[in-house]
Amino acid sequence: MQFNRKTVQAVVTGIVFAAxxxxxxxxxxxxxxxNQDQKHPVHxxxxxxxxxxxxxxxxxxxxxxxxxxxxxxxxxxxxLLQSGALDIAKTNASELESFEPAYGAFNIxxxxxxxxxxxRALTGxxxxxxLNASAGKGFIGLTYxxxxxxxxxxxKPIKSPADLVGMKIRVQPSPTAVEMIKLMGGSPTPLAYxxxxxxxxxxxxxxxENNPTALTNSRHGEVAKFYSLDEHTMIPDVLVIxxxxxxxxxxxxxxxxxxxxxxxxxYHKELWAKMINEAVDQAKSSMGVxxxxxxxxxxxxxxxxxxDAALKNPEIAEYVKEIDALAN
Numbered sequence: 255m256q257f258n259r260k261t262v263q264a265v266v267t268g269i270v271f272a273a274x275x276x277x278x279x280x281x282x283x284x285x286x287x288x289n290q291d292q293k294h295p296v297h298x299x300x301x302x303x304x305x306x307x308x309x310x311x312x313x314x315x316x317x318x319x320x321x322x323x324x325x326x327x328x329x330x331x332x333x334l335l336q337s338g339a340l341d342i343a344k345t346n347a348s349e350l351e352s353f354e355p356a357y358g359a360f361n362i363x364x365x366x367x368x369x370x371x372x373x374r375a376l377t378g379x380x381x382x383x384x385l386n387a388s389a390g391k392g393f394i395g396l397t398y399x400x401x402x403x404x405x406x407x408x409x410k411p412i413k414s415p416a417d418l419v420g421m422k423i424r425v426q427p428s429p430t431a432v433e434m435i436k437l438m439g440g441s442p443t444p445l446a447y448x449x450x451x452x453x454x455x456x457x458x459x460x461x462x463e464n465n466p467t468a469l470t471n472s473r474h475g476e477v478a479k480f481y482s483l484d485e486h487t488m489i490p491d492v493l494v495i496x497x498x499x500x501x502x503x504x505x506x507x508x509x510x511x512x513x514x515x516x517x518x519x520x521y522h523k524e525l526w527a528k529m530i531n532e533a534v535d536q537a538k539s540s541m542g543v544x545x546x547x548x549x550x551x552x553x554x555x556x557x558x559x560x561x562d563a564a565l566k567n568p569e570i571a572e573y574v575k576e577i578d579a580l581a582n
Contacts, residue, residue: 287325288344299522306514336392338498348428356387359573361430380576397515399491408461475541
């Protein structure tokens, strides 16, 4: 039997396609869940990580990303991850505090003096130690992503702790966040983020605290016209992997995934800075939000008992001391 050139080409193409499909099906697929949209820097950074994982493992490991809470909320994702039903999840240090106390060190108000201090801690030994602290609890940390500094926003300027007295302030479900608002004189109100716009609009809460992207991406600038730059916390997002999924990777693949994750953190740093600048400009020009400079010291003094207590807490004291030592 004779084959013409087109027939041979078609057969070869089919063989190559079949081989490629076979390799793809043999690859280890890691499902990653997060709660942001596909334009958000954290999604773009994890997409960058996925590309690097594929490159560094020669396609043996691939990361499939599910944005917009398709696989559940951050807390639900953590529970799925611990059970082995999910491989990787993006959460943050506030939510992780209830799963691993070590992350509570990041939640202490004014633990970081500035952005440089923040990155020295996260890229150094103390950052790695906290990522590894949850070993044996169903997950370990891979890397951090900048979540910006958190500030108060409401329908009035908040220039000192006295301005918070009598105000209901939405907080994340974190014991540290609740204690911070109490010490500053406000009434902490844990509430799902998705309910916050309506809660601000209807007066269920009087204010909230977050980075400037909340004003634009979630349109909170429509119902809260004053953003007070007190910078009380810089709480990182955290990318974690389930131990069941981690154990399925070879040592070489684990090294590759860690490397890709760390590189995506620095990739994210530039994206985040650009997004914050754009959010501030948009909130000012298009939404009429007023940004208010404040004297931080009264806020720092109000929450000093939290720092003192942290230094006596055996679960986080050493981490806090290491972070403090990196301030200068």
